[in-house]
Amino acid sequence: MNSPANTTELPVILTGDRPTGPLHLGHFIGSLRNRVSYQQTARQFVMLADAQALTDNMDDVAKVHRNVIEVALDYLAVGIDPAQSTIFIQSQVPELTELTFYYLNLVTVARLERNPTVKEEIRLRGFERDIPAGFLTYPASQAADITAFKARLVPVGEDQIPMIEQTNEIVRRFNRIAGRPVLVEAEARVPEIGRLPGVDGKAKMSKSLGNTINLGATPDEIRSQVKRVYTDPLHLRVADPGHLEGNVAFLYLDAFDTDKAALEEMKAHYVRGGLADSLVKARLETVLQALLAPIRERRQHYEQDRAQVLQMLREGTEKAREVAARTTDDVRAALGLKYF
């Protein structure tokens, strides 16, 4: 209805982030970069999942509020274009809670407890039996987010694939009840480059571990984090042969250095021996400073005009809400919940 005719045939993508902290290189490589290219080939909805972030942040609701704007700044800084992608705030589309409510009837407690993603997240957060109900049931909420926009593609990490399966189970159960295909099944799209380790070599970049390089990092911050980058602990003297496995400096260069020929040469030299870690890190710093400088500049530009950013979010949210409202209306009709 409201979408321009030329975009309605493009596949719909839903993606987004829990706004609990600034985005970093891990987000850039794992999702943000892809979103910039998806916006040419798909109708992309980018969700600031503040409501979902609350499921385990009820003790610090101000943090979630604050980070909605910070993450929006990160989006704009990397080149997600509100004219091409619909950036919206989850909590401001209450239709999503309505869909969640009905989907909760389509999934059993046992099925939620078996969901490997939920199981792992519960373990990571140390919830055990004190799981907030909203946390156990968040697959229903995620199904609401995905189906509200009739998304066909959902970019997720490998570990999130069970969530998409659960969404599709709900879709099929709902469509059986409706007797017609009201909702659309989604497909997980796992990015080629997986998770980037932290600068310290730990599996995951995490704000609390202090092992990230944020998109808004200053040149000094970038420099000091690159110095900390984990390399080869066996590479004690420059002349020694070095190892590439688990070597974060080279993992980052693989991800960000566009001069692949020079990189291959550098790797060969490192393995052979005679290449100092400091030179590898110098190259990495050059690459990252070059990558992040324009992102930081754009971020600073938008930071100075928060009113404009809020206006952009308001418009994106209105657009998202129109789409979600149409789906919710279909869902209500299928459940016999139309009276007037």
Add this chain to the structure above:
Amino acid sequence: MNSPANTTELPVILTGDRPTGPLHLGHFIGSLRNRVSYQQTARQFVMLADAQALTDNMDDVAKVHRNVIEVALDYLAVGIDPAQSTIFIQSQVPELTELTFYYLNLVTVARLERNPTVKEEIRLRGFERDIPAGFLTYPASQAADITAFKARLVPVGEDQIPMIEQTNEIVRRFNRIAGRPVLVEAEARVPEIGRLPGVDGKAKMSKSLGNTINLGATPDEIRSQVKRVYTDPLHLRVADPGHLEGNVAFLYLDAFDTDKAALEEMKAHYVRGGLADSLVKARLETVLQALLAPIRERRQHYEQDRAQVLQMLREGTEKAREVAARTTDDVRAALGLKYF
């Protein structure tokens, strides 16, 4: 804002029914009769809980839709007056799902599983591990219903008291997060006359057991159900002494016969011996025909003008939605979910 000044100081009552079948004498004695008197002394919201009914009726959504109107007819028939009480349809107040969504973060799965009402309902329905998530979490939904209207009084059966306790736990946790009393604690109000047994003597009147006398019953239906009323199985000959315990005819007379002196005399005669069951049942039939005739007539009157009933429901729902929207707005603000 929209409430007349003279009603704002009255305590708010929330009450309602799951629209899964026609209402019967059990509803009349346990709640409907009280609602007619509450509407003089309280600001009463009467909810047609269609969304809650779906938690275990996803296989028959049409039944729920149909019964919303049927139950509304029952309300009007017994004298619940839309000018005094706000009668509304739960699903048409989507703010309730939004509140539910946030309250799910304030209650643990373990706490829901310990809720005695939920435990018993799960047992009754034979759900065991295949509990729909929406069923386990319905205390959060009920908390949403109660708090949305800032209800201070909630008329419930004895078995529902744990639900009100759970609501109040959520209220307290929420208010702690908010740092101010956004939500209001509620008090269970248990009616003096508890549950009425079925005509067959079974503990509960239930449509599926066929042991009810519906409010819209025809004179013939009343007559044939009274014939089935369970009395004293030891009272074989008229001359035998009769027993009152578990004697449904006398339980019903206790509930509905307004001539208490005559009833006490009849009881004494029955216990002494010499009073035939048929005479007791004749009295019961007279009482019930007199009680139900005006209810049936009013019901038939409204049945002929369903458009008017729908209009009444539409207006009540709009009014309820305004109140719920104000609470939801407060809840969003307390959670930092206001951006624009």
